[in-house]
Amino acid sequence: MRLLLVEDHVPLADELLADLGRQGYAVDWLADGRDALWQGQHEPYDLIVLDLGLPGMPGLQVLREWRAAGLTTPVLVLTARASWAERVDGLKAGADDYLCKPFHPEELALRIQALLRRAHGLAVQAHLAVEGVVLDEARQAVLRGDEIVQLTAAEFRLLRYFMLHPGQLLSKSQLNEHLYDGESERESNVIEVHVKRLRDKLGRELIETRRGQGYRFLGLAK
Amino acid sequence: MISLQRRLSIALAGILLVAGLLLIKSSLWLFDSAMRHYLQNDLRDEAQSLLGAVREGHLGLLLDDRRIDPSFQRPYSGRYFRIDFADTTWRSRSLWDAQLAVAQQPAMQPELVDGPQQQRLLVWRGDYQRFGQSLVITVAQDYTPVLYNLRRVQWLFAAIGGMTLLLVLCLQRWAVQRALRPLEQVRGQVRQLQEGQRTQLHDQVPVELLPLVQQVNDLLRQTEQSLQRSRTALGNLGHALKTPLAVLFNLLHRQPLAQEPMLQAELREHLQQIEQRMARELGRARLAGDVLPGAHFDCAAELPAFLDTLRMVHGQRVQLAWQAPQGLRVAVDREDLLELLGNLLDNACKWARQRVELSLTPSADALLICVDDDGPGIAEDKRAEVLGRGNRLDEQVAGHGLGLAIVRDIAESWGASLQLLDSPLGGLQVRLAIPSRRT
Numbered sequence: 001m002r003l004l005l006v007e008d009h010v011p012l013a014d015e016l017l018a019d020l021g022r023q024g025y026a027v028d029w030l031a032d033g034r035d036a037l038w039q040g041q042h043e044p045y046d047l048i049v050l051d052l053g054l055p056g057m058p059g060l061q062v063l064r065e066w067r068a069a070g071l072t073t074p075v076l077v078l079t080a081r082a083s084w085a086e087r088v089d090g091l092k093a094g095a096d097d098y099l100c101k102p103f104h105p106e107e108l109a110l111r112i113q114a115l116l117r118r119a120h121g122l123a124v125q126a127h128l129a130v131e132g133v134v135l136d137e138a139r140q141a142v143l144r145g146d147e148i149v150q151l152t153a154a155e156f157r158l159l160r161y162f163m164l165h166p167g168q169l170l171s172k173s174q175l176n177e178h179l180y181d182g183e184s185e186r187e188s189n190v191i192e193v194h195v196k197r198l199r200d201k202l203g204r205e206l207i208e209t210r211r212g213q214g215y216r217f218l219g220l221a222k
Numbered sequence: 223m224i225s226l227q228r229r230l231s232i233a234l235a236g237i238l239l240v241a242g243l244l245l246i247k248s249s250l251w252l253f254d255s256a257m258r259h260y261l262q263n264d265l266r267d268e269a270q271s272l273l274g275a276v277r278e279g280h281l282g283l284l285l286d287d288r289r290i291d292p293s294f295q296r297p298y299s300g301r302y303f304r305i306d307f308a309d310t311t312w313r314s315r316s317l318w319d320a321q322l323a324v325a326q327q328p329a330m331q332p333e334l335v336d337g338p339q340q341q342r343l344l345v346w347r348g349d350y351q352r353f354g355q356s357l358v359i360t361v362a363q364d365y366t367p368v369l370y371n372l373r374r375v376q377w378l379f380a381a382i383g384g385m386t387l388l389l390v391l392c393l394q395r396w397a398v399q400r401a402l403r404p405l406e407q408v409r410g411q412v413r414q415l416q417e418g419q420r421t422q423l424h425d426q427v428p429v430e431l432l433p434l435v436q437q438v439n440d441l442l443r444q445t446e447q448s449l450q451r452s453r454t455a456l457g458n459l460g461h462a463l464k465t466p467l468a469v470l471f472n473l474l475h476r477q478p479l480a481q482e483p484m485l486q487a488e489l490r491e492h493l494q495q496i497e498q499r500m501a502r503e504l505g506r507a508r509l510a511g512d513v514l515p516g517a518h519f520d521c522a523a524e525l526p527a528f529l530d531t532l533r534m535v536h537g538q539r540v541q542l543a544w545q546a547p548q549g550l551r552v553a554v555d556r557e558d559l560l561e562l563l564g565n566l567l568d569n570a571c572k573w574a575r576q577r578v579e580l581s582l583t584p585s586a587d588a589l590l591i592c593v594d595d596d597g598p599g600i601a602e603d604k605r606a607e608v609l610g611r612g613n614r615l616d617e618q619v620a621g622h623g624l625g626l627a628i629v630r631d632i633a634e635s636w637g638a639s640l641q642l643l644d645s646p647l648g649g650l651q652v653r654l655a656i657p658s659r660r661t
Contacts (some may be wrong), residue, residue, distance in 0.1 A: 009465040015472040053461045080464035081457050082501065083508060084564030085557040088524070091531045098534065100466035102497055105475060124537065165613070 001116065001161060002178045006036040006059070007051040007078065016049070019105050024140060024157045025112075026181040032055030040066055044177050045073050046164075047116055049108075052079040052090070060093045067094035074119040076111060078103075084164055087186055120164045130163040131219020132204070136220045137177070142202060158194045162207065162217035171214035191215075226405075235391055242383040250376055256471075257368050258344065262330045262405035265346035269359045270305055274621035276301060278353045281527045298339050300364030307357045325360050336366055340378075342366050404428050408435060409503055416520025421446075445514055453508055460504050467497060505628045511635030517555040521546045521587050522581060529567075529580075536571040546582035552589060554636060555658065562632045566652050573597030577647055589656045597649035602651035605642040 003020060007013040008031040021025045029075070030036045033054035040048055040062070052059035063075060074096040074197045079086070082100040090098050097115050101110060122128070128135040129154065134143040140156040142149040151159065157179050162170070172191050179191075195207055195215060208216045264406035264452035268291070275289035285305070293299045294314040305312040313322065325347035327329050337343040343362040350357045351369065404427050414420045422442060423435045470493055479486050503579045521544075529542045552559060553557060563580065570578045583590040600608055609626065629652075633640045639657040645651035 009469070011469045012472070014578075015469055019472065050659055053458075080461035081459070082464075083505070083557060084528070084560040086457075087564070088531050088560060089529050091534060092527050096534070098531070101461075101464040102471050105472050 001046045001157070001164075002181065003028070003112075004036070004040055004043070004045045004048045005029045006033070006040075006048065006062070007031065009051075015105075016108070018108070020112075022050065023109055023112075024136070024153055024160065025180055026157075028181050028183075031055070033062050037065055040073070041069055041071055041144055041180065046101050047112060047119070048073055048075045048180060049112070049214050050075055050095075052077060052078050052086075060090065063095060063160060074115045076105075077142070078108075078116055080115050095116045105194070109138075116164060122164070128160065128163055131164050132221040133159075133163060133206070135160060135163060152197075154170045154190075154194050155198055155201075157190070159198055162215070164180065166217050167220060168214050171198075172212070226402060227398055231391060234394050235387065236237065238387050238390060242387065242612070246376065246379040246383060249379070250372055253375070254368075254372060258330070261344055261363060261365075262346060265330075265344065265363060266363045267309060267362045268301075268303070268363075269348040269633060272359055272361070273348070273352065273357065274303065276352060276357065277304070282343075283307065283310075283353060283355065298341075300341060302337070302343070302362040304360045306360075307434065322360060322362055324358060332477060333358060334471060335362065337362065337364060340366070342369060344395070369562075390511050403497045405429055415442075415515045416553060418516065418551055421516035442514075442516055446516075447453065448512060449510055456504050456507050460500070464497075467493065489559050502505075503625060505561065506631050508557065508561075509635050510558050512637075514555055516657075517553065517558075519552040519554055519556050519559045521550045521552065522548070524556065524560065525580075528563065532564075532567055532571060533540070539576075540571045540574050541577050542567070543577070543582075544580040544582075547584065550582060552582070552656075558632050559636070562629050562654075563591075563593075569625050570595040570650070574649060579647065584658075587658055589658065591654040591656070593652045594645040594647045595649040596645070596647040599644065599649045600642060609640065609642060 003025045005016055005027050013029055017027055017029055018118060030039060030071050033056035037057060076097045076099060077090045077095040078099050087098050097111055099111055117124055128137060134141055140151055161178055175183040175191050200204055203220055205218060208218050224568050233582055234640050252332045277284045277286055278354045293301045294303060294316050296316055298316040302317050302322050304316045307323055325345045328347050328349050331345040334342040339363040344365045345362045348359045363626055411423050423437050427435050429572055525544050529544060567578060573599045577596045579594045581592045628642050630640060633654060636656050638654050641653040643651040643653055
């Protein structure tokens with residue numbers, strides 16, 4: 001999952017980058033409203049965390065222009081402006097969720113998970129469950145009955161992305177774009193290696209390979 | 223209440239009444255004195271012709287009957303005389319058996335004298351020397367026909383005067399109403415202002431009213447701007463304080479604090495106190511309360527987006543519904559009402575099983591806002607405690623406590639009353655009555 005964090009307060013941004021990185025998200029960070037307006041429209045983000053008090057351009061204005069340009073990426077507004085009138089204005093501008101500062105880190109993690117699931121049409125519940133695979137996002141592990149299959153950070157990221165796009169054909173470049181932030185080195189065979197490991201841990205039928213086209217998540221339903 | 227219209231009417235009626243009475247009285251007096259003056263000449267001529275009728279006979283003085291006006295012969299004719307000389311008195315036949323006293327002073331008598339048959343007599347006296355005798359001739363004429371006519375004229379004047387007064391008052395009322403119409407318009411606009419149907423007074427008014435209207439408009443603008451400024455400043459202050467606070471909350475989970483659970487818990491508690499205190503005070507400082515008369519809240523325009531915001535927060539678990547009469551505008555600040563409804567419905571959604579309903583019902587003297595839920599409700603003996611909670615900082619807890627404290631602050635700023643009741647849905651009903659503004 002690739003996230004855009006737009007936050008001008010550097011210490012908070014540092015904290016959030018570290019937190020979100022640990023939770024398996026690839027995060028790009030911007031501090032200026034004008035940069036955010038451009039980059040939000042030109043990079044394929046799965047979710048945007050937007051602060052409203054931004055230099056360059058107010059966050060609400062950025063959000064309005066994104067929506068006017070047809071951007072449908074879910075946006076979580078993160079702000080110190082906690083009044084209900086501002087929340088309503090935020091929603092009118094096109095926000096999908098609203099989290100007021102100061103917040104607890106777990107709260108932000110839960111809201112992001114919930115928003116991602118809702119954006120992919122999945123029910124919001126304790127674990128991400130798709131096609132017979134149950135993923136515990138807090139522990140970054142797959143639950144199979146009583147058995148817990150621990151995943152590495154890279155495997156977890158990949159599996160979560162597959163599970164949020166079940167049945168869809170995903171090309172290697174698409175996976176690369178969504179799993180790594182704009183500054184990471186993208187090695188060509190790294191996806192192949194992690195897909196193989198996931199199959200080894202969970203079963204061959206989990207992910208189907210379409211030669212020359214990409215991968216498809218089928219799950220363990222059968 | 224003093225009405226300009228009534229003041230003007232009373233003043234004008236008083237002036238007209240005094241002027242009218244003076245006019246009638248003085249014209250009657252003038253007429254009366256002119257009449258007396260004219261009759262005085264008559265009486266003098268009369269006396270002189272009587273003097274001419276006095277002759278000297280061999281037995282003394284005689285009065286020649288043939289030279290006396292015949293009206294002196296007819297009884298009670300209204301014309302009388304009396305001639306006194308030495309110790310003799312001649313009386314006109316017309317006096318019949320009545321008496322005419324000798325007048326006190328020569329020429330015209332200032333007062334009328336009672337005559338026979340309720341007549342009022344104008345009396346004139348002349349002193350003459352004739353045939354070696356001094357003669358005193360007193361002539362009198364009945365004045366009642368003139369008095370009668372004067373009284374009639376007086377009533378006529380009074381009637382005409384009264385009618386004129388009435389007419390003038392009606393005309394004045396019309397003229398004043400016309401002149402005061404701009405005032406009436408301004409009054410109507412002030413009422414609309416209080417009901418939140420307009421934000422400025424119209425400045426197409428007469429010159430006399432223009433400074434007042436402009437002053438009011440300037441005040442309104444200034445109040446709105448200063449409210450906006452202070453809200454922005456508070457927003458910035460909140461932003462400046464809350465962002466570092468968010469960093470601190472995050473740091474609690476880092477090494478080495480994560481290894482010191484006691485220290486971590488204590489820090490967390492104090493940070494939460496700072497956060498809640500800040501939320502409460504910033505929220506209270508943001509309230510517009512009663513300062514902006516032009517403020518209004520358009521239900522149909524605001525409530526759908528507001529309920530969408532709640533659905534965003536609480537997901538699809540709770541069904542939200544609202545009802546209000548079509549086109550209802552509430553004369554309170556939009557942010558204040560949204561904050562109040564936000565806290566009330568947020569609480570209701572937290573406790574509700576499936577349904578939360580919001581209703582706004584205007585009545586003659588108040589606007590009733592009810593928030594109903596189908597949750598567990600609050601036992602009757604606990605309600606006062608819940609309403610009172612959050613008075614002190616250390617009592618403030620998230621959920622019912624802090625939210626209700628802000629709701630109470632807002633309700634107080636409107637002079638509204640807050641009640642907790644049983645809901646027909648089975649849970650709690652929060653009922654708020656906002657009194658309508660006096661106009």
